Amino acid sequence: MLILNDVAVRYGRFEALRGVDWSVGTGQSTVTALLGPSGCGKSTLLRAIAGFEPLAAGTVSWDGEDLSGRPPHRRDFGVVFQDGQLFPGRTVAQNIAYGLARRGVRGAAAAERVATMLDLVQLGGFEDRPVGALSGGQAQRVALARALAPEPRLLLLDEPLAAIDSQLRESLAESIGTIVRAAGTPTVLVTHDHREAALMADTVSVMRAGRIVQTDSAERLWRRPADEETARFLGARAVVAGVVRSGVLITELGETDLRGRVGFDDLADGDCTVALRPEAVIVEPDPASPAVVEHAAALVAGRRARVRVGGDVFEGVSSVPISVGDHVRLGLAPGALAVVGR
Ligand SMILES: Nc1ncnc2c1ncn2[C@@H]1O[C@H](COP(=O)(O)OP(=O)(O)OP(=O)(O)O)[C@@H](O)[C@H]1O
Numbered sequence: 001m002l003i004l005n006d007v008a009v010r011y012g013r014f015e016a017l018r019g020v021d022w023s024v025g026t027g028q029s030t031v032t033a034l035l036g037p038s039g040c041g042k043s044t045l046l047r048a049i050a051g052f053e054p055l056a057a058g059t060v061s062w063d064g065e066d067l068s069g070r071p072p073h074r075r076d077f078g079v080v081f082q083d084g085q086l087f088p089g090r091t092v093a094q095n096i097a098y099g100l101a102r103r104g105v106r107g108a109a110a111a112e113r114v115a116t117m118l119d120l121v122q123l124g125g126f127e128d129r130p131v132g133a134l135s136g137g138q139a140q141r142v143a144l145a146r147a148l149a150p151e152p153r154l155l156l157l158d159e160p161l162a163a164i165d166s167q168l169r170e171s172l173a174e175s176i177g178t179i180v181r182a183a184g185t186p187t188v189l190v191t192h193d194h195r196e197a198a199l200m201a202d203t204v205s206v207m208r209a210g211r212i213v214q215t216d217s218a219e220r221l222w223r224r225p226a227d228e229e230t231a232r233f234l235g236a237r238a239v240v241a242g243v244v245r246s247g248v249l250i251t252e253l254g255e256t257d258l259r260g261r262v263g264f265d266d267l268a269d270g271d272c273t274v275a276l277r278p279e280a281v282i283v284e285p286d287p288a289s290p291a292v293v294e295h296a297a298a299l300v301a302g303r304r305a306r307v308r309v310g311g312d313v314f315e316g317v318s319s320v321p322i323s324v325g326d327h328v329r330l331g332l333a334p335g336a337l338a339v340v341g342r
Contacts, residue, residue: 001025002049002154002186007058009041009048016044017210020058025154025186031177033189033197036207037233042190045207046156049188051075062153073102078147078155078185082162085143086131092118092142093127099150117145120179137168144176148183155180155187161196173199194218194234206230223263227341231275236338237315238281242274249274249332249339253281253314256334264339272339278304279336281316286329293326 007020022045024032034042047053049060051072060067067075078099086095096114100106105113118124121141126134134142140160147155160176161169177200180187191197197204198218205215206226214226225231228239242251244267247259251274258264283293283305294313295306303318307328314330322328 001063002188003059003061004049005059005061007045007048007060008056009044009053010056015056015210016041017048020045020210020212022205022212022215024188029186029202030181030184031187031189031201032203032205033191033201034207035191035194035197035204038192040207041210042192042207043158044210046079046158046188046190049154050077050079050156076150076153078150078152080140080143080147080155080157080160082159083139086134086139086146088132090131091127092123092129092131092134095131095142096146096149098146103150105150113149114145117149120148120182121145122175136164137172140164140172141175141179144179148180148185152185155183155185156190157187158190159192160189161191161193169196170199176200206233208233220263222336223261223338225275225338225340228273228275231338231340234338235277236275237278238276238313239340240274240276242272242339244269244272244339249334249337251332253330254332256332256337258334258339261334267339273341275338275340276314276332277336277338278315279317280333280338281307281314282331282333283307283316283318283322283328284331285320285322285326287327289327289329291328291330293322293324293328296322296324296326 002024004020004022007017008015009017036042044053048055093114096117097110100110100113118126121144123138123141161172164172173196189200203215204218204221205212213230225234240251242249248255248257258267291307291309293305294308297304305316305318305322307314307316316330
């Protein structure tokens with residue numbers, strides 16, 4: 001199990017990480033995503049774990065052993081970067097066998113391991129291909145096979161899908177999740193995309209400004225973000241005050257019964273802050289309402305409207321066509337709302 005205790009990393013006077021307490025590989029969680037906006041310190045944290053970045057404070061340990069004296073190649077961690085970084089001019093098999101030779105696995109044993117890894121990433125028979133002749137998705141799967149071949153005790157993936165077409169990304173995200181679970185290797189996945197985190201990870205840790213602000217399942221994160229900034233990062237467009245009474249949430253947009261809903265079972269009565277993704281706000285035509293549509297668009301996921309109500313602006317969804325200038329009323333859809341920080 002990987003444990004980080006009060007870790008700090010500095011670049012000159014800039015503190016890129018501070019006070020990071022974190023653990024990976026506990027309980028049932030195989031894949032842990034490190035999710036956060038650009039520049040928050042995700043790659044720095046991954047590099048600190050891998051041993052590429054010296055710590056200004058704190059410790060990184062594995063099963064109780066402090067790793068500070070161990071260089072990256074002696075940590076037994078596999079690493080895959082954004083663009084795979086395969087060795088050019090070599091074949092797929094030569095790339096995958098690279099880490100095996102360093103561990104003394106050669107000849108027939110290495111060839112067998114390479115074939116097993118290629119089957120795992122569904123590229124059986126690709127041994128003799130030059131890596132320059134692979135598609136982006138195939139190259140990333142070879143990079144994954146290369147990282148997993150020496151049976152690392154931890155796998156570190158830094159935005160492994162960043163260079164992949166959006167069409168392929170979702171299926172590759174799923175297949176990487178399946179592959180690392182089949183290999184049973186605890187994995188850290190760095191991503192700035194919350195969809196990708198939810199598709200691949202069992203546990204999601206949200207980072208901001210060099211700190212980890214929340215660690216939860218993706219589902220819990222959607223419903224109970226730690227603070228307003230986290231809620232906005234996860235797609236909330238508006239925040240309103242609410243109050244919970246006997247499990248019923250009451251807001252200026254209406255009320256909704258949260259009893260029995262996943263993620264809200266432990267919600268105590270009292271005042272709260274409610275974060276609203278557009279799907280949480282239902283827009284319906286109502287000529288008598290003072291709320292007016294400022295912007296309307298037909299998206300693949302449905303009709304979207306930006307609505308002004310006095311000084312406030314909400315984004316919502318509509319099941320009927322609406323246009324700019326229409327008067328509408330707003331309601332709550334419980335599925336996409338979140339209660340912040342409680
Ligand atoms: N070698 C370096 N020297 C100085 N500052 C650095 C260095 N590497 C990173 N930083 C700074 O540290 C902060 C964290 O960078 P990091 O690359 O870890 O962020 P990130 O969350 O991985 O971002 P992204 O999603 O854009 O890759 C940023 O402000 C970055 O500018």
